[in-house]
Amino acid sequence: MQAMDIEKVNSMDFGEFVDVFGNVIERCPLIAAAVWSQRPFSNLEDLEKHFFAFIDGLPQSGQEGILRCHPDLAGRELQRGTLTAESQREQRGAGLTSLDADERLRLAELNAQYRARFGFPFVLAARLSDRAAVPRELARRLHCPPAQ
Incomplete structure (x- = not known):
């Protein structure tokens, strides 16, 4: 996969963002959809931080639901x-x-x-x-x- 700069990420429309990042967390495009609304990201580490923050903010049942999506x-x-x-x-x-x-x-x-x-x-x-x-x-x- 080609490296992506943060300006490109921040300029993505919703559909493109979910297409690119929708499977960062296995079969959980909803997470990418929620993270998109947190733009702009200062760097790729900030983007990653938002994915983790979303998951960490879920109740245990939500976190287990994410695990159940994995094969x-x-x-x-x-x-x-x-x-x-x-x-x-x-x-x-x-x-x-x-x-x-x-x-x-x-x-x-x-x-x-x-x-x-x-x-x-x-x-x-x-x-x-x-x-x-x-x-x-x-x-x-x-x-x-x-x-x-």
């Missing part, structure tokens, strides 16, 4: 080819698109356990991980309180 890692949506382009890129970068059958089964089991325990899917920045670290981190977080 399972290496889950059905990956297998069906229905992931967003961003999720597809992240999961491919983490090696989750090339798991063998045993690895897929193990991850599916962990995903199901996590969802059953917490009520939402396991979420992490897949682009910062790899195919061995994802199930390891998922297994570790199964034993953490929900706030972590």
Whole structure:
């Protein structure tokens, strides 16, 4: 993706802004729609700050709702080819698109356990991980309180 300067961001109309930033938070274009009204942004870090502030201002149920919008890692949506382009890129970068059958089964089991325990899917920045670290981190977080 090409870097964007803040003047370009600030000059975007509502539709363009939501088209560009609507999936910054997985499948939550409403957040981009709300952040648009906070223009002008002083810099890209200020823009990012507004996304975080919106999420932080939500009640816990709203924050959990955002998590529920995320797909399972290496889950059905990956297998069906229905992931967003961003999720597809992240999961491919983490090696989750090339798991063998045993690895897929193990991850599916962990995903199901996590969802059953917490009520939402396991979420992490897949682009910062790899195919061995994802199930390891998922297994570790199964034993953490929900706030972590």
